[in-house]
Amino acid sequence: MLRSLYSGVSGMRGFQTKLDVIGNNIANVNTIGFKGSRVMFKDILSQTVSGVSAPDDTRGGVNAQQVGLGVSTASIDTVHTAGSAMTTNVVTDLRLNGDGFFAVGTADQVDTAYLTRAGNFTLDANRNLVNADGLHVMGADNAGPITIPDNVVSFSISQNGEIIGVDSAGVVAPTGQVIGVVKVTNPSGLEKLGGNLYRMTSNANADTAITTVAPGNAETGVGTLVSGQLEMSNVDLTGEFTEMIVAQRGFQANSRIITTSDEVLQEVVNLKH
CATH class of the missing domain: 1.20.1260 (Ferritin)
Structure with missing residues (x-):
């Protein structure tokens, strides 16, 4: 044929x-x-179809x-590449300005959490910061799920991921909760799982265990957080x-x-x- x-x-x-x-x-x-x-x-x-012949003293070579x-x-x-920013003015909507991924998962899934760039988070009935599927948002330094303290009337999130609370007396103070970000050496090596989630693979990072750091960390090269904005599709x-x-x-x-x-x-x- x-x-x-x-x-x-x-x-x-x-x-x-x-x-x-x-x-x-x-x-x-x-x-x-x-x-x-x-x-x-x-x-x-x-x-x-035919091979190569090298040139000699009497004849040239043939390709x-x-x-x-x-x-x-x-x-x-x-x-x-980064997607465009959409302003929502919702405190729990977060956009990563730079490299890195949010870590989300179940409460016992700190070292094997999923990764995502979708920062449309909300608070559940227990004041846990979760994504649309109810997965917990993990804190920096593998501290586990982010939970807003009960004595906080309102709160804000800084560029470094620190959650600043305001109590009933109007006192502004850090809550001790810091949102974690994961740096990935080769983001293209991540496995897509659907639901805006990725799974770490051996070709994405040398160490497949999840390690979360605070946003804006110059040593690790992760980006900063922008509260009240979301990253759109690229x-x-x-x-x-x-x-x-x-x-x-x-x-x-x-x-x-x-x-x-x-x-x-x-x-x-x-x-x-």
């Missing part, structure tokens, strides 16, 4: 994957803290003749629609390769007549 048939099939599969990723990006254009993905391609092994065998998906990368609709057109045309071109190859094969079959 013609090599071009299989090359066309591999191209259609690759562009279908690209369209799937683009569709997911566009679907999450308004998802808090969402990070878009991109598809990168690589060529498949080439078949060598190899190779025919490519199609394309495959090299990687599907998560692009961790998906650029203009770029996504442009890539969609490219993927669509690529898919059509590869389907035309298959059609043309089929017509050539039909001519070969008709030779017997």
Whole structure:
């Protein structure tokens, strides 16, 4: 059979994957803290028709003749650029200005907490700071879940993650609670779990155990907190629609390769007549 048939099939599969990723990006254009993905391609092994010959005293060298065998998906990368800020003026809405992730999980999940950039947090009935799925927000230095003390009438959150409380007498003082942030060496190596959550992997960090630090820590390089704001999706609709057109045309071109190859094969079959 013609090599071009299989090359066309591999191209259609690759562009279908690209369209799937683009569709997911566009679907999450308004998802808090969402990070878009991109598809990168690589060529498949080439078949060598004739090999290389080196030059000698009487004759020059000859290059190899190779025919490519199609394309495959090299990687599907998560692009961790910052999303735009949306002001909500809600104290418990937090945006990370810089590198790092919030750590969320169950009360006994301090060292294996999930990571997220979505800072739309609220207080539950026990005054625990939780996300939309009820997972606890972890404190700095692996201190466990953040809980606002009962004697606090109101509170604010500083850029360094420190929760400042105001009691019934109007006294302003730190509550001793500091929101934790996790620094990840290779954010693209994190595993997406859905629900705006990531899981630490061995390719994201050398140490897969979660270590939370205070925001704005210059030594660890984590960003600062901005209370009353949320980080929006980093998906650029203009770029996504442009890539969609490219993927669509690529898919059509590869389907035309298959059609043309089929017509050539039909001519070969008709030779017997």
